[in-house]
Amino acid sequence: MEAKRPKRSAARVASGPGELHDIIDAAWRKDSARIEEIGAWHYLRFTRGFRSVPVGTAVFGDTVVYGYPKIGRIFRLDQGLQAQFAHPFWVEEKIDGYNVRVFRQEDEVLALTRRGFVCPFTTDRMADLMDLTIFEARPDLVVCAEVVGPDNPYNESERAPADVPEDVRLFVFDLMRAGSPECLPYRRRGRLVEDFGLPAVPAYGRFRPDEAHRLSALMLELDRHVREGVVLKEDSSRDRRAKYVTGSINLADVRVSAKAVKQLPADYFIQRILRLALFMDEHGLRRTPELYRQLGEGLIEGIISAARQQRDHREVSDGFRCRFRHRANAELLMQTMQKLLGKGQVHQRRLEKEGEFYVLEFDKVLPKTTGLFAHLLRGGIIYD
């Protein structure tokens, strides 16, 4: 684990079309931007952060949709609030789904994933997820939101929260404007969200940096409901931010992900165990035998199940299901997904009309492991 910071502040941006044009040219030459063709949508995507332009930035003709800015994580409230914030901050719930940026491109409303791919699923369903009239009044807006629910193409359905029992829902947490990498100020965003009746992430109010104790009560409440955590947004012009997550979501992550031990780096697990431990310590959560059992069991059973899949040459796959308004978008998702998975494969199981929707079911089959884990299971030797 190393402390990492984004190389450049997202605040230092291309100040005009001329400068941006130069950056795109240079990024293109350095293989940091490339043309994506997803169905009829052809655009330029930043595959990496380049100078002031963050990864996931998408350029459709004259329209630049900047990548959503990274938010750093703190591991302790007691020290972290005062270390990170000079002013009071707003607290919002962090929803555990996938991040999209929704914007109007000519007469369509498109949804981009975090990495800047047009998502055929989210785009297909946008009219179901929020009222799109906001783009008539404000065609320059970029709606930043989390999409969550069991019927989505990215996250395992077992991770969906209990209060989204089927399909997906969308929760807005920021607004940007096309051509700008910055988020609108908290109050301005709030007014727009209210005026246009957008579904927003739960808001928990304004806290001072010396109110770690007050925030602790909220965290314990979120922890009990296995919510992911909170995002803190400073009430100041610099819009300083930090995220902080619950112990229970880390426990769930370790359990769900131990079976992916062969894909994920060691740091992935240890960081989550570290966060869980520090959360329990700071918030005085009872360290029960049952919680310890869950952690130990999650780790061990996950690894054993991965080892057995590998040994039996079973394909490691996860089943997904989602509903579309348009059959063509389902087919486009399948094509896009195959590109995203690289050496992995997408197997479409079913695509059928059910009532008003086309229901798509598919598996992601991960590539055969060739790394250390496979080496060890084959009886390989290591010198440590």
Added chain:
Amino acid sequence: MEAKRPKRSAARVASGPGELHDIIDAAWRKDSARIEEIGAWHYLRFTRGFRSVPVGTAVFGDTVVYGYPKIGRIFRLDQGLQAQFAHPFWVEEKIDGYNVRVFRQEDEVLALTRRGFVCPFTTDRMADLMDLTIFEARPDLVVCAEVVGPDNPYNESERAPADVPEDVRLFVFDLMRAGSPECLPYRRRGRLVEDFGLPAVPAYGRFRPDEAHRLSALMLELDRHVREGVVLKEDSSRDRRAKYVTGSINLADVRVSAKAVKQLPADYFIQRILRLALFMDEHGLRRTPELYRQLGEGLIEGIISAARQQRDHREVSDGFRCRFRHRANAELLMQTMQKLLGKGQVHQRRLEKEGEFYVLEFDKVLPKTTGLFAHLLRGGIIYD
């Protein structure tokens, strides 16, 4: 985790004094060998492996004591035995102490640590640990052994096995000859050990590579007694070797070491959890709630205790105690230990005559953490 192999086989060695002289010259220039002065002992030590010479090799005048050869680790018997061995192999217990090479230098018998430091403690106590007459008959021999017990200067006393309740004991597992990097063949070593009545590691006989199941029964027995594991030595001229450890020792390691989370890399924990899981799977060990609880508790409590020590600015120290025949050797150990710890510190608590021994008690105080763990506890932010 990456599969690592030693850069060079220890079998390709300096074939004569001329060639070795060249290697030492080059190693010296490349900062891979340096002069150690430990009390009256002045010699050359290889601080890294260099060409064919392994790390820990010590050169006293004309006498070259080669570093003990690295033994690779396998994680599965079912695949590993046949992958690694072409012939039957001998099985010996792997003792969990510290590795020494004992040899005669002029009229003294010295003990070197794995890294090639003369150990003032082990050297002081050699006559108590084994019969030294073997060096009168065979002054060229290098006795390779593990020293284990609660009263030692290197390993935490809580790790000592139950059947060495006090002081230390020595267990021979190989013989080498000065000037050669190779171990004597198994049967030849066995005869010498027997002839001179040396204390040997427990031997469990000869197994074929297709006898994973038979070896599994032994592993379960060792696991029940929280023994570290076994070393397998092929009965062939190439002397192929591998080590394989029990689940219970990995569980113990995780528990004892989680509190050192800030010094140890993430791989350290995950590898041990991985070994534990694969051991349980292969040997059909019952996956009980109690075992899971122990694993979860070991991880969490270790991290919390490390966090509290850090937060309270308490010094992280471990208490050691050992007995000497000669007071000067105890003092020399204190000096040597200070060199070994670098930025850490050795605090001598007590050095007093008790009966026939000088009893030394000391603490190792680890340097203050300045890495990621301290950063996080101070409320620092990371971008992951």
